[in-house]
Amino acid sequence: MAYSDKVIDHYENPRNVGNMDKDDSKVGTGMVGAPACGDVMRLQIKVNDEGVIEDAKFKTYGCGSAIASSSLLTEWVKGKSLEEASQIKNSEIAEELELPPVKIHCSVLAEDAIKAAINDYKGKQG
Amino acid sequence: MKTPIYFDYSATTPVDPRVAEKICSCLTADGVFGNPASRSHQFGWDADAAVEQARKDVAALVNADPREIVWTSGATESDNLAIKGVAHFYQKKGKHIITCKTEHKAVLDSCRQLEREGFEVTYLTPEPNGLIDLDKLKAAFREDTILVSIMHVNNEIGVIQDIKAIGELTREHKIIFHVDAAQSAGKTPIDLQDMKVDLMSFSAHKIYGPKGIGALYVRRKPRIRLEAQMHGGGHERGMRSGTLATHQIVGMGEAFRLAKEEMVADNERIRMLRDRLLAGVKDIEEVYINGDMDHRVPHNLNISFNFVEGESLIMALKDLAVSSGSACTSSSLEPSYVLRALGRNDELAHSSLRFSIGRFTTEEEIDFAIEKIRANIDKLRDLSPLWEMFKDGIDLNSIKWAAH
Numbered sequence: 001m002a003y004s005d006k007v008i009d010h011y012e013n014p015r016n017v018g019n020m021d022k023d024d025s026k027v028g029t030g031m032v033g034a035p036a037c038g039d040v041m042r043l044q045i046k047v048n049d050e051g052v053i054e055d056a057k058f059k060t061y062g063c064g065s066a067i068a069s070s071s072l073l074t075e076w077v078k079g080k081s082l083e084e085a086s087q088i089k090n091s092e093i094a095e096e097l098e099l100p101p102v103k104i105h106c107s108v109l110a111e112d113a114i115k116a117a118i119n120d121y122k123g124k125q126g
Numbered sequence: 127m128k129t130p131i132y133f134d135y136s137a138t139t140p141v142d143p144r145v146a147e148k149i150c151s152c153l154t155a156d157g158v159f160g161n162p163a164s165r166s167h168q169f170g171w172d173a174d175a176a177v178e179q180a181r182k183d184v185a186a187l188v189n190a191d192p193r194e195i196v197w198t199s200g201a202t203e204s205d206n207l208a209i210k211g212v213a214h215f216y217q218k219k220g221k222h223i224i225t226c227k228t229e230h231k232a233v234l235d236s237c238r239q240l241e242r243e244g245f246e247v248t249y250l251t252p253e254p255n256g257l258i259d260l261d262k263l264k265a266a267f268r269e270d271t272i273l274v275s276i277m278h279v280n281n282e283i284g285v286i287q288d289i290k291a292i293g294e295l296t297r298e299h300k301i302i303f304h305v306d307a308a309q310s311a312g313k314t315p316i317d318l319q320d321m322k323v324d325l326m327s328f329s330a331h332k333i334y335g336p337k338g339i340g341a342l343y344v345r346r347k348p349r350i351r352l353e354a355q356m357h358g359g360g361h362e363r364g365m366r367s368g369t370l371a372t373h374q375i376v377g378m379g380e381a382f383r384l385a386k387e388e389m390v391a392d393n394e395r396i397r398m399l400r401d402r403l404l405a406g407v408k409d410i411e412e413v414y415i416n417g418d419m420d421h422r423v424p425h426n427l428n429i430s431f432n433f434v435e436g437e438s439l440i441m442a443l444k445d446l447a448v449s450s451g452s453a454c455t456s457s458s459l460e461p462s463y464v465l466r467a468l469g470r471n472d473e474l475a476h477s478s479l480r481f482s483i484g485r486f487t488t489e490e491e492i493d494f495a496i497e498k499i500r501a502n503i504d505k506l507r508d509l510s511p512l513w514e515m516f517k518d519g520i521d522l523n524s525i526k527w528a529a530h
Binding site: 003011014017019031032033034035036037038039040041042059060061062063064066067 | 433434435436437438441461471472473476508509510511512513514522527528
């Protein structure tokens with residue numbers, strides 16, 4: 001399968017790889033996917049007092065498109081408010097990375113990951 | 127050294143230059159271009175002689191009578207002809223067939239088609255090492271079993287089934303025995319005087335011959351009958367009509383002749399290279415070899431790198447032409463059905479790579495591959511949340527994953 005240059009760039013130079021303390025009240029963690037399906041994404045966001053995402057980290061087990069989708073997502077959410085970040089659509093990720101139809105599920109997973117991370121953060125704020 | 131390096135000899139092989147030369151001599155006006163079925167002139171006679179020499183060369187590699195060799199378009203057609211041909215001819219005797227879950231799709235899908243026609247098929251589960259337990263095979267025999275189809279060497283994991291022992295069982299029970307030998311001819315010895323195999327499928331392009339040509343061995347004593355699947359001019363004693371492709375047949379014959387001459391030396395060198403590759407990667411943490419290592423052709427190494435997804439690994443190893451046990455690269459996202467049948471969990475099945483080594487692989491290429499694999503496994507594991515969890519001592523099975 002031929003990958004777009006953008007997928008290859010994110011795959012070869014993934015942005016914001018790493019982890020944060022998941023018990024930190026300012027950190028929201030979203031882990032989606034399943035090993036049995038061949039992809040697991042973990043996205044973490046750090047939210048400041050103004051409700052703006054000031055940092056994001058990811059780790060992904062999956063194909064090149066899954067890694068690229070999560071890498072791109074970390075770039076996009078930084079500096080966004082939670083509201084703005086929750087508006088990110090999988091179709092925008094798929095379009096930016098020029099994902100073929102068989103890889104659309106990777107972008108869906110990325111959208112699920114940010115939603116899960118935001119929910120986790122909100123849950124912690126009581 | 128030129129990259130990408132070819133490590134996919136089980137998918138296909140390049141045509142040996144000596145074979146290519148022979149093929150070229152059967153194409154143009156000054157070559158042997160005639161129709162082997164033309165009985166009335168020299169052009170036809172020459173082509174017929176070339177085809178019959180090739181038939182002898184193919185038969186010689188497997189110790190068969192040349193009259194037992196039927197030309198086909200490849201192993202897929204041979205499998206179809208053997209399985210459907212036997213089922214249709216012998217259906218009055220019974221409608222039960224036995225095969226194995228790890229067979230090639232050409233066998234499995236032919237069996238599926240027969241199920242739609244009212245046949246019953248038993249799909250044996252192999253042992254975790256990929257081999258069939260003969261007692262389980264015997265237990266599957268029924269009064270109405272007419273055919274057992276078991277491959278000699280598995281295409282994904284390279285394990286060698288005990289064809290000789292299976293043949294003793296099937297002959298004793300008067301059941302016809304078909305063997306897909308696409309991956310074994312030229313790689314492991316085959317002696318059809320000794321093995322009680324009734325039908326055997328061959329392919330040329332797996333052993334340095336051209337694509338688009340294969341053969342089916344059809345035993346004469348005891349005589350095996352088939353219902354033709356391709357009707358026409360009655361070529362190949364009515365079993366497979368269609369003008370014989372002289373150039374391809376000659377290419378297959380030469381490939382099989384060379385295999386007979388060079389198999390022992392080739393195998394020794396290939397085994398040395400495979401062992402070198404294995405030695406170079408086996409000390410990486412969480413590495414699993416798929417399939418039995420003792421009953422295995424030297425050409426194949428199938429390894430799972432736990433916590434690394436196969437397709438991303440293939441992308442990282444872009445300088446190495448390997449194939450993934452995970453079928454993510456095709457339109458299906460299912461992991462390898464062969465590894466699943468061995469009882470490998472989905473993670474390991476998704477994390478597997480097949481390296482297949484051949485006549486033109488060099489030591490330098492193996493060393494380059496080892497270096498690339500080691501570096502990229504590290505890189506991808508740094509990216510993998512599963513690896514991090516494993517390192518933190520978290521049991522991945524204890525987590526409730528949201529399957530999607």
